[in-house]
Amino acid sequence: GDDAAKLFSIMMIIGGIAPVVAPLIGGALLGPVGWRGIFWVLAVAGAVMVAGVVLLVPETLPPERRHGGGLKALISNLQYVVRNRHYLGYALAFVFGFGALFAYISASPFVVQNVLGLSPSQFSIVFAVNATGMVTAAMITTRLLGRVGARTLLRFGVCLLLIGGAVLFCTSVVFSSTNTWLILVPLFVAISSIGFIMGNATALAQGEVTNAAGTGSALMGAGQFGLAALVSPLVGIAGEDTAVPMAIAIPTFGVLAAVALVLLTRGKAAAS
Template identity: 75%
Template structure:
């Protein structure tokens, strides 16, 4: 069940990164412009956020499994339409539906775990899910690049449709309903509004949620800017960038594995505090290196960058579990707000880290410690009462 839920959570990086190598070919194949093809990414990301906001609260009243099954079916069909798209307009529309259903799958996967587990056990499960899902951003570009030549960009979407079919089978056979009828909230829009007030009104939830969201903000600042920093600033090749990207992703996965082993010896709150502290320290060292040297050596940038990215293995799973644990009466709504904040901040960070051009590491070096500082403040100020819990 955990593997299926992790695959559902991995749909976003898979559906984003796998087809990126084919964007130039897609523009030529569909006889359209590069900006038009790039809209397929924009609509997908918008769909991810909207899908989570809508389906998360809805699932608190209708249950998880039926919506999860519907989401995986729509994801599969949308991938098939993408593969067969005769025009860029059709592709853009299909990508929107792929994003909406993918966002629904992500929020429901988190809610299913929150329904079944609490405290350190939930943190352990979210960390394991992060380990499985964390492999996706590493292998997705490699798979996409390898498939582009033999099967073309349409073949990549057929592969995504195959992954969707596996998800449908997984939900059918391995994922039971995790929200009993007696725990559901009927009442339509009024119930949704009550759930939203209940979640937003929980100060401790907001503290953990902001810690999670700004931790992801640091991660997305790295993802958005690192191709330009590593290649244009440090002078490494595209192949060397792929190695750097894989090493950093592996560091985050190893940290998440360590986090699962340490839970039980340490509380999730302690490990989260450690992760945010390391993120802030690593980001600060990165900022010093980027702003005090005109031509920094590769190790001056890559070492603190590795530390910052790896620290998120202690942040993401623990922050998710602790936030969800605060709103157990509306786990779907809580999960939806986590996802909406996560991708909303990502959409904001992505253009900001490129504002000074592709030949400087400073915007990324500012964004990472700034995100870490906000996460630290949220953790210290809003979750204070949980110290004695």
């Protein structure tokens, strides 16, 4: 419920800070250790993560709810998960929201530097500002949950994504504008909306399939990164000197998220 949404939103805050801090750390390390040394740093970080999981993350599932796994159990859990249309609605909103985010991540270096003509350092500032917007939205979510339901906040986030994406589409595609502010402001709105979408959609989807939460989570993870793998080449299909593919992809994913939410969770929303 709302408690889970708060925790997932906190994870969003951490996830939003990481892309801002990581390039700064990487840049600071590049001189002393070289590009090969970066991979050693990643290896050490991976080892620390493994140690943290082994030593600090105990199994929380009660023994009576555990099972031995296997292909038969996997197929059964998948059937249970995909037959729940409310889960699918929230999961698809999550996946399409991440698709919009990854379209931005993949295309923004070229759009900001090649199309808008900003320098690499200015791009770093733009990236940091957008990440801050996403983190701020996730922080607002944690403050509002309890007074405002996760479903309402999720719908608000999808509406923001639609608004930001629609304005971006109009400025970049319809009017072919390369005005910095006409591109960056709606892009900020669209990316900030992800802070309202990801944590709430995750909690709501997981709440629908509590008997197979692991399978539900795995399906969402596979969906988000499967879509990301498709988005990355698509937003670069027209070359490095146009914002059009990104300006089409972001509102398209906003529309798909809204349609999934409206059509598949309609009965759930009415019941609430």
